[in-house]
Amino acid sequence: MTVRLSGPLSEFVATNVGEQGDYENISEYMRDLIRRDKARKEQEAFDRLKAELAHAFAAPESSYRPLSAAEVIARNRG
Numbered sequence: 001m002t003v004r005l006s007g008p009l010s011e012f013v014a015t016n017v018g019e020q021g022d023y024e025n026i027s028e029y030m031r032d033l034i035r036r037d038k039a040r041k042e043q044e045a046f047d048r049l050k051a052e053l054a055h056a057f058a059a060p061e062s063s064y065r066p067l068s069a070a071e072v073i074a075r076n077r078g
Contacts, residue, residue, distance in 0.1 A: 003030065 005013060016022055016029055023029040067075075 013026060013029065014021075017024070017026050021029075023032065
């Protein structure tokens with residue numbers, strides 16, 4: 001995989017790599033950025049799920065109705 005950067009982005013990466021930076025090489029820096037982005041997206045999905053569950057558990061029990069597995073699957077497919 002090849003990534004091309006120029007100008008300010010290239011300069012920014014250069015300050016984070018090498019003897020003065022936190023990373024030994026650009027590949028290490030890119031892998032860390034990708035891992036952090038992946039973790040952020042997973043956390044956002046988890047937070048959305050927690051919010052949905054909190055909302056569901058706060059609803060009065062009278063608002064619940066039984067659903068079959070097929071109904072749940074169909075509803076989640078959109």
